[in-house]
Amino acid sequence: MAVSQRQRSSTTEVRRELAARLRTRQSEIIRAVLDRVVEVEIPEGVSDSEYVFGLRGAVEEAIDYALSGIDSGEVPASAIPLAASAQARRAARSGVPLDTVLRRYHAGDRVLYEVIMGEARDLPYEALQAILRDHGPLVDHLTAGIATEYMHEVERLSKSPAQKLHEQVKRLLAGQGTTEADMDYPLEGWHIGLIVRGPKADRIILRVGNTLGRLVLCVPAGNPDTYWAWIGGPRAPKLNDLVSLLTKELPSDISVALGEPRQDLDGWRLTHREAQIALRVALHRPRPITNCRDVMLLAAMVQDQHVAAALIATYLRPLEGRAQQGQVLRRTLRAYFKTGQNAASTAAVLKLNRNTVERHLKVVELKVGQTLNACGTQIQVALWAEDLMGSVEGALPGV
Numbered sequence: 337m338a339v340s341q342r343q344r345s346s347t348t349e350v351r352r353e354l355a356a357r358l359r360t361r362q363s364e365i366i367r368a369v370l371d372r373v374v375e376v377e378i379p380e381g382v383s384d385s386e387y388v389f390g391l392r393g394a395v396e397e398a399i400d401y402a403l404s405g406i407d408s409g410e411v412p413a414s415a416i417p418l419a420a421s422a423q424a425r426r427a428a429r430s431g432v433p434l435d436t437v438l439r440r441y442h443a444g445d446r447v448l449y450e451v452i453m454g455e456a457r458d459l460p461y462e463a464l465q466a467i468l469r470d471h472g473p474l475v476d477h478l479t480a481g482i483a484t485e486y487m488h489e490v491e492r493l494s495k496s497p498a499q500k501l502h503e504q505v506k507r508l509l510a511g512q513g514t515t516e517a518d519m520d521y522p523l524e525g526w527h528i529g530l531i532v533r534g535p536k537a538d539r540i541i542l543r544v545g546n547t548l549g550r551l552v553l554c555v556p557a558g559n560p561d562t563y564w565a566w567i568g569g570p571r572a573p574k575l576n577d578l579v580s581l582l583t584k585e586l587p588s589d590i591s592v593a594l595g596e597p598r599q600d601l602d603g604w605r606l607t608h609r610e611a612q613i614a615l616r617v618a619l620h621r622p623r624p625i626t627n628c629r630d631v632m633l634l635a636a637m638v639q640d641q642h643v644a645a646a647l648i649a650t651y652l653r654p655l656e657g658r659a660q661q662g663q664v665l666r667r668t669l670r671a672y673f674k675t676g677q678n679a680a681s682t683a684a685v686l687k688l689n690r691n692t693v694e695r696h697l698k699v700v701e702l703k704v705g706q707t708l709n710a711c712g713t714q715i716q717v718a719l720w721a722e723d724l725m726g727s728v729e730g731a732l733p734g735v
Contacts, residue, residue, distance in 0.1 A: 348409070350463035355407035357455045362399060365451055369395050369444040376440045378432055387423070387430040394423035395444065398478065402448055405474040406467060416481035424482045428489035437486060438479055445475050498556050505555050505564065509605055521553035527568040528578060528597050529607035531615045534561055534590030541565045544581055548573070564611075566604060573597050579625060586624050593618050594627045621724050637721050644721035651711065651718040654703040665703075666719065668696040673716045677708070 358365065370392060397417035405411065415421070427437045449468075456464045495503075504519065532541050538554045545552035545567045554565040567573065575597055582592055595610030597603075610628040613635040618626040620638060628635075637644035656662040668686065672693070675681035679697070683690040700715075701707050708715070 346460065347463045347466050350459050351407055351409055351467060354452065354456060354459060354467065355403050358403050358406065358451065361451065361455075362403070365448065366392075366396055366399055368451070369399065369447045372443045372447045373440045376436060376443050378436055387426045387432050390419070390423045390426050393419040398441070398444065399448070401478065402445075402471070402474065406452075406471065409467070409470050411473050411477045416478055416485075420478070420482060421485045424485035425489040428486050428493065434483060434486050437482060441475075441479050441482060502555050502558065505553075509608060511605075519553060521551055521566065521568065523601045523604055525568055525570045526572045526597055526599050527566045527604045527607050528573055528575065529595035529604070529609075529611040530565040530567065531557070531593040531611045532563045532565055532590065533592075534587070537561060537590050538563045538565070540585060540587070540590055541567070544578070544585055547581060547585075548577065564608065566608070568604075572599075575627075579627070582625055588624075590624075591618060591622060592625050594625065596629060617724065633717050634720055634724055637717075638724070644718075644724075647714060647718040648722055651704055651715045652722060654705075655700060657703075661699075665696055665700055666722075668693060669700065669715060670719060672697065673712070673719070677712065 373391065373395065394417075397419040401417050401420075424437065427434070452468070452471075456467075492500075501519065530541065532538070532554075534540075538556075541554050541563065542552050548567065550567045550569045550573065552565065552567055554563050556562070557564050567578065575594070579594070586592065593611045593614035595607030595614070598607040598610075614626045614628040614631055616635045616638045617631040621634075637647070652662075652666070655665045668682065671685045672679070672682045675685060679693050680690055682688075683693045686693065697708060704711060704715070
């Protein structure tokens with residue numbers, strides 16, 4: 337054990353000694369590496385001015401990275417040097433092949449190897465072997481990071497403008513920085529968020545926005561024939577005007593989920609989230625236009641179906657009785673709420689005697705154990721949930 341500890345101590349001291357010697361020659365090493373790197377030719381026709389401009393900074397950081405690894409004997413847990421990462425992306429943008437980039441790094445590593453061997457002539461052989469053995473994974477880590485950065489940049493460059501815009505909008509929605517100039521849509525002012533689904537739906541929204549004299553941002557959402565859109569401008573838009581125009585313009589195969597008019601960047605995000613809330617309901621209950629303000633409670637139940645199950649179990653299941661009593665009472669309640677809770681109007685709609693309607697409502701109160709004044713909203717929402725999601729046994733959990 338004591339011998340092993342002495343060996344480790346000796347190797348650590350040799351590492352430090354070698355790293356210190358190399359650092360005194362760091363400027364010389366950088367120059368030698370640069371000379372060797374440029375000998376690896378770039379294919380004819382490649383415009384690499386930006387790449388050449390960043391070459392020295394990448395070499396300087398790569399050498400410092402290698403010397404730190406020699407000193408510590410470990411592969412750094414952190415990412416590769418920033419200048420090397422940026423240089424890999426420049427290479428991709430300039431059209432320098434990845435093979436050329438990696439061959440240049442390996443050429444630079446050969447220069448460093450030659451310098452190490454020259455400096456290590458008087459150092460213990462066993463310690464030198466350990467240093468060179470540990471140096472290999474360090475180089476592998478660096479070149480793997482370079483290749484990853486290069487391929488990420490190639491992937492980014494290959495994306496269409498629409499894909500780039502979608503990613504930019506996603507970052508902004510997530511609260512990450514971007515520039516609105518790139519989107520060609522101002523984020524100050526007022527916005528209404530829309531999620532539009534259907535063939536060529538983006539053209540419809542652009543036409544609607546132009547008709548209203550508003551700016552439009554329309555972004556592919558990632559799903560086929562689905563778009564995130566915003567209609568905006570410096571003045572507060574009138575939601576009713578937009579709904580009226582959409583009602584006239586929408587073909588039968590296009591649907592829209594709508595948020596509320598909201599202001600500035602936070603409002604831009606909020607109205608999109610509201611459109612997403614409306615979409616949750618629209619997916620279960622297709623309509624040409626689904627407005628968030630009309631379906632917030634339903635959306636909450638779609639999000640947590642246990643709430644819907646509890647409402648239905650509490651306020652609708654007790655209505656069941658002999659024959660078709662449950663269906664009759666539900667039919668009366670739906671008409672009652674639709675007519676503004678007016679018994680006479682309900683009777684007219686259902687073609688019943690008013691006393692019959694009032695008797696039905698009294699039965700509901702007895703079965704539920706509350707007056708309609710106290711629980712009318714809960715019963716109405718329970719009816720919506722049942723309509724939206726089907727029978728309790730067929731659509732809702734835990735029942």
